[in-house]
Amino acid sequence: MRRLTRTLAALTAAASLTAVAACGGDDGDSASGKTTLVIKTFAQFGYEDLYQEYEAAHPNIEIKEENIAKLGDYAPKLQQWIATGSGAGDIVAIEEGNLSQYMTTPDQFVNLLDHGAGSLKGEYLDWKWDQALTQDGKHLVGLGTDVGAQGMCYRTDLFEKAGLPTDRDEVGALWPTWDDYLATGKKFTRAKTGAHFFDSAGSVYQNILMQQGDHTYYDTDNELVIDSNPAVKAAWDKTTELVDAGLSGNITPWSPQWNAGFKKGTFATIPCPSWMLGMIEQQSGEENAGKWDVAKVPGNGAVRGGSFLAVPQQSDHPEEAADLVKFLTSAKGQTTAFKAKGNFPSALKAIDSPEVKEYSAPYFSDAPVGKIFGESVKALKPVYLGPQNIAINDAVVAALTAVEQGKLSPDKAWDKAVADAERLVR
Numbered sequence: 001m002r003r004l005t006r007t008l009a010a011l012t013a014a015a016s017l018t019a020v021a022a023c024g025g026d027d028g029d030s031a032s033g034k035t036t037l038v039i040k041t042f043a044q045f046g047y048e049d050l051y052q053e054y055e056a057a058h059p060n061i062e063i064k065e066e067n068i069a070k071l072g073d074y075a076p077k078l079q080q081w082i083a084t085g086s087g088a089g090d091i092v093a094i095e096e097g098n099l100s101q102y103m104t105t106p107d108q109f110v111n112l113l114d115h116g117a118g119s120l121k122g123e124y125l126d127w128k129w130d131q132a133l134t135q136d137g138k139h140l141v142g143l144g145t146d147v148g149a150q151g152m153c154y155r156t157d158l159f160e161k162a163g164l165p166t167d168r169d170e171v172g173a174l175w176p177t178w179d180d181y182l183a184t185g186k187k188f189t190r191a192k193t194g195a196h197f198f199d200s201a202g203s204v205y206q207n208i209l210m211q212q213g214d215h216t217y218y219d220t221d222n223e224l225v226i227d228s229n230p231a232v233k234a235a236w237d238k239t240t241e242l243v244d245a246g247l248s249g250n251i252t253p254w255s256p257q258w259n260a261g262f263k264k265g266t267f268a269t270i271p272c273p274s275w276m277l278g279m280i281e282q283q284s285g286e287e288n289a290g291k292w293d294v295a296k297v298p299g300n301g302a303v304r305g306g307s308f309l310a311v312p313q314q315s316d317h318p319e320e321a322a323d324l325v326k327f328l329t330s331a332k333g334q335t336t337a338f339k340a341k342g343n344f345p346s347a348l349k350a351i352d353s354p355e356v357k358e359y360s361a362p363y364f365s366d367a368p369v370g371k372i373f374g375e376s377v378k379a380l381k382p383v384y385l386g387p388q389n390i391a392i393n394d395a396v397v398a399a400l401t402a403v404e405q406g407k408l409s410p411d412k413a414w415d416k417a418v419a420d421a422e423r424l425v426r
Contacts, residue, residue, distance in 0.1 A: 034062040035317055037324055038089030041067045042074035044278045046340030050333055070254055071095055075390060082108050088312040090321040094142055096306045099131060101387040102141060110311040112140040115322035127382050128346040132308050141310050143329040146343035148273035148305030149373035150207060150297040153280060157291045158268040162191035168367060172296035178208060178238050181298040185247040188268060196249030199267045201239050201404050202397035203253055207271040209235035210302040210383050218386025226421045240403055240410040250404040259283045271297060273304045274373045277342030281363045294367040303380050344373045388424050395420035
């Protein structure tokens with residue numbers, strides 16, 4: 001899940017406080033004599049109510065979540081905790097973009113098959129289960145949480161101001177392809193609403209990229225293919241075409257300006273995997289309730305992001321931690337998280353449940369998000385992401401930002417992205 005994963009202003013203070021604890025982790029028991037389970041997460045997993053429910057049913061357990069809001073800050077800390085054998089607590093969230101690097105050393109994590117997880121195999125999307133299972137089928141590193149089913153979020157007030165339709169079905173019909181999205185963006189820009197059509201090149205690029213094939217920067221043998229995989233260059237070219245048309249707001253995702261842009265209506269559309277709905281609502285604020293809606297994303301559907309929960313070998317309470325992982329990733333747990341933060345389930349019973357299929361998001365003009373995200377999710381196939389996927393993607397997005405800012409031409413920026421990727425894997 002992933003890859004999540006994608007700093008929220010409301011969580012900045014919490015992130016600062018937890019960063020100190022994250023260095024060492026609180027792996028001991030509480031003063032009350034209860035067993036304390038420390039779970040490390042990033043962004044928003046929507047587990048608050050589930051923690052309370054689990055603690056009520058297990059009075060000997062106390063759950064402590066340590067959250068680092070931004071995936072870019074969380075991922076290197078997780079790598080350090082696992083490498084040093086200290087600080088990871090009892091449960092860690094792993095974004096799908098980071099998973100492959102840990103699958104090469106599965107013994108750093110408790111084998112969930114040893115804790116009864118094997119009986120759960122048929123409860124998840126097949127490919128989600130397989131992503132965290134070693135090739136020999138003998139070690140299950142983690143259980144899947146959400147899948148990043150794609151949509152396109154848009155501001156109905158800005159579309160109305162631009163003279164464009166606002167009904168979600170009519171909006172989705174505007175852009176069956178990314179070329180149509182480009183044409184719609186040009187119409188929007190000509191209307192001079194004062195807003196940009198989308199937030200940033202990196203945001204659009206990642207959605208286009210994940211629709212291009214079954215792998216991106218690496219092939220399935222973990223060989224770097226950024227410069228020879230036509231899918232990557234196709235996504236790059238389409239993104240720079242959108243930038244050249246003047247449609248991007250050139251606002252760095254997760255920056256204070258990006259957070260403020262939601263509230264101020266600085267951009268009219270943003271590709272929104274299901275997990276982003278909670279972020280948009282939080283950043284836009286109550287004053288913008290009902291101004292956002294969700295339509296189909298241009299192009300074919302694809303997975304963008306999604307995560308797993310795993311138990312590090314360093315946990316002092318592996319049996320209790322494994323039991324909590326099974327609870328949080330169950331169909332009931334995933335349904336609760338979906339309703340709380342929009343994280344779309346990977347558990348089949350959750351996907352098919354009326355609670356998910358019939359769920360509409362009040363903040364997003366009562367958009368039937370369960371239907372929008374659920375229609376295609378079972379047909380989606382994961383895109384293979386290699387060991388340094390996130391670092392390489394950051395380098396590519398940085399090069400795209402240089403194009404947005406007029407510092408480099410698309411050709412020179414592409415050469416820089418390729419060179420940076422090659423340096424990362426040396």
